[in-house]
Amino acid sequence: MLRFILKRSLIAILTLWAISSVTFFVFFALPANPAETMCGKNCDVRTIAAIQKNLGMDKPLPKQYLDYHAGLFVGRDFERQGREAQHCPAPCLAYSFRTNEPVTSIIGRAWPVTASIVVGGAVIWLTVGISLGMFSALRRGTVFDKTAIAFSLVGASMPIYVFAILLLATFVFGLHLLPYPHFVGLLEDPVGWVKALILPWFALAFIFAAQYARLSRSQMLETLSEDYIRTARAIGLSKRTVHLKHAFRAAITPIVTIAGIDIGGALGGAVITETIFGLQGMGWYAVRAIPNLNFPVIMATVLVAAFFLVAANVIVDCLYAVIDPRVKLN
Amino acid sequence: MTTPQTAHGGAYLQVRDLRVQFSTEDGVVRAVDGVSFSVDRGQTLGIVGESGSGKSVSSLAVLGLHDPKKSRISGEILVNGRNVVGLDDNELRKLRGRDVAMIFQDPLSSLHPYYTIGKQIVAAYRIHHPNASKSLARKHAIDMLGRVGIPQPAKRIDGYPHEFSGGMRQRAMIAMALVNDPDLLIADEPTTALDVTVQAQILDLIEDLQRDFNAAVILITHDLGVVSQIADDVLVMYAGRVAEYGSAEQVLRQAQHPYTWGLLASVPSLHGDADEDLKPIKGNPPSLINVPPGCAFHPRCRYAMLNGGPCDIEVPQLLPLLATHEPGHTVACHLPERQRKSIYEQDIAAVGVAI
Amino acid sequence: MTNLVVPQQAAAATRTRPPGEPLLKVEGLVKHFPVRSGLFGAKQHVRAVDGIDFTVDPGETLGVVGESGCGKTTTGRMLVRLLEPTSGKITFEGRDITHMNRSSLRPLRQDMQIIFQDPYSSLNPRHTVGRIVAMPLSVNGIEPAGGVKKRVQELLEIVGLNPEHYNRYPHEFSGGQRQRIGVARALALKPKMIVADEPVSALDVSIQAQVINLLRDLQREFNLAFVFIAHDLAVVRHFCERIAVMYLGKIVEVGSRQQIYEQPSHPYTKALLSAVPDVTKLGASLGRIRLEGDVPTPINPPSGCRFRTRCWKAQDLCAQVEPPLDPKPNGSIAACHFPEVGPLR
Known part of the structure; x- marks a missing residue:
């Protein structure tokens, strides 16, 4: 029984990891840029770049991927333009692009x-x-x-x-x-x-x-x-x-x-x-x-x-x- | 050996003119159509027939296990003198398992897969001994398991059915059937799912236990060999009716019905000329919704209409033999007795099947 | 005198085989199924078939008998390559087919067919009989002279079905007729050999005889070789010239019909025969041999002779040395240290 539960838990973790990876790459493979969506009507290249940096999307994809998963287990720091870096403790699910609220607290409410x-x-x-x-x-x-x-x-x-x-x-x-x-x-x-x-x-x-x-x-x-x-x-x-x-x-x-x-x-x-x-x-x-x-x-x-x-x-x-x-x- | 005739007097189980019908979408199924037989304590009645002959339906009727909403049962089933046809379920329940117990063909599917063997036997015991404590019932169950030849019964009692071999499972099933010391044991194809060496063990066991418990036994089977081994009387059924009824000696050694002949001749045997072709019965068993008129067997019978007779119009009555003076031997066939005798001697016995 | 008789009978057993190449040759055939048992259990093997040898000549009928778990069905399935052998060698018409791939197997499938026990589940209920019987032709891309339909109707006629029932579905037929459909399908490619796995055990007594007679007629008419797998010794006796008796994954005795049924050498064969209920003998289980207990597990079979745990003749030697299959005084080839001598009973 114990062996079974251990084995199944391991498989469960692997499954979750696979799902998160697939979601991650599917999202980034999409030909849409969230920064543009957030920027609204009066938008220029500089604003978009700033938003992207805020979202942490200016880094290379593998780095973002690693950061995301590291955040889940040990937490991570987010750079904030003009302000000091924001620490997001584990399990870090990052911040909502829209409200900048920690996603963990959204989940905690929802x-x-x-x-x-x-x-x-x-x-x-x-x-x-x-x-x-x-x-x-x-x-x-x-x-x-x-x-x-x-x-x-x-x-x-x-x-x-x-x-x-x-x-x-x-x-x-x-x-x-x-x-x-x-x-x-x-x-x-x-x-x-x-x-x-x-x-x-x-x-x-x-x-x-x-x-x-x-x-x-x-x-x-x-x-x-x-x-x-x-x-x-x-x-x-x-x-x-x-x-x-x-x-x-x-x-x-x-x-x-x-x-x-x-x-x-x-x-x-x-x-x-x-x-x-x-x-x-x-x-x-x-x-x-x-x-x-x-x-x-x-x-x-x-x-x-x-x-x-x-x-x-x-x-x-x-x-x-x-x-x-x-x-x-x- | 008691002949059925003497048994008819006060036999433990007497079935008279039993009819069981089921209504289905396609029509009325006449599963059992006027069947009478009896069996007394210490005796074994073998009921032989192919699938759809009504042999299992008759025995389930003895236990009142047909759904009254879907079936119509008439006739009499006297268990120890009391008619059980039409009794309500509460009355029948007292009978089931205590007076009349049953074992089935496939012991794996007949035992609940989620409960241990012991639990199921204990349940069978306590339903009829409500005052018995659990530990007493368990002790009883262990005794019973030991008695049917299960090694280490105190340990095996906590096993689940799937942990037993086929033969051991059937032994456990028998232990469960006998735990309340029933007067009548109905065994429905008890060895069909088993290997031949295990079959021999189980048949021996049933015989031994019958002697110890002095129970009446009904053994339902399609295998004439099995019947010949342990039956005192034999009832041959075809399409819900009795074709032939008598002592094992009479039915298997001096068979009088062409269907019985057909069965005897078509069974491959360990003796005789193996290169000789088997003599099968032509055609297929009839549908019970659409039973052929007259003698149900006539479309498959090699000797039908020999005398231009009424085989295709009139249902033959089950009549005793007169000329040969065989008390208790009854046959339902339109062929004149003398002719049957000569056909048997020339065609059937000569083949060397049932000498 | 006896000294003279023994080698003669042994020679007779080998002489029953006509000269020339056998159609099918099986050498050291093994099938192990891996299982894991218990919580931390190590991987174990069900030794379903554990090293068997036999041959089948063209037109010969070989019966394989034994109780459930003896490996007879597994053997049959390996012969037609429905199961992959663990080791050993199967030679058909001189070609090694043990591990042949699918495409090379195709011509073989035409020559070797299988009939199953359950006529209900081995026919696709949504296909007409015509389509079922024609399947082997269409799968192999064979266009018989006169067309597929004519050939199928011919086949239906051969197995005793009404050719006009070409368009009916399996559920419209009785059990015996369904088994005939299975036989017609097996015959479609004019095979040289048929593996029949319990072909009549699901049928009613009166129908069994019809199907056995049909198979016998076909066997003679088309000179078919048969590997006839069954648990019913009486049925096998009526069908087979030569019989192999299996126990726990091994062949324990092979011999002619007369040798096996009238003067068996192996105690197990004798016990099997003795257990068959006999219509001609009323009552009296006296003088019968009763085997005790069940067949041991094929995961961990007994040492030496596998039958020794249930054998009334077993001695110390039986636990230590596995008896080889060799000619015995009674004529058959058997694996026993203390074979039976003389006729049965």
């Missing part, structure tokens, strides 16, 4: 927003999706089952923004039950946290829940037709025990894998949900950084997203070995 959305959303989509799928499998062919299938079809085909607008129109503008979604810290005001974020949760959960319902249903149906389920019935166990202890545990295994990766992926930024509700999470920043060529922010969001995805993979693999004794970790 990530709790994303995490709040994803955690709440995941709780809803997992409970709703899995229970809907499992129950409809157990009641195959009934009205309940058919309704659930219809729901998952609608969920899969309805764009999230349509659903989000429906939610807003109903609960915020129509019934005035909820405030317009915004971010409230969980520790400051737990009730407010729920109230302010419940609509984004449902919006995010809707599509996932539909997907998970479909997946759980088919997994459960497959498991129910397994020979060992017949054996469990043949030794006299009740349907309830067979379904809960024998079928559910086997059916849930592949769902754990997918859930881990979905949650990991979403933690890097729930782009659409954040954008629709104007919540300033990772996705929101990433979407704004791209047209501005705000390289440090793009780079940071990519890295954070990759980190969670890779971490989720490792966790899922470990969980898998705990759930399924046939899996050996090596």
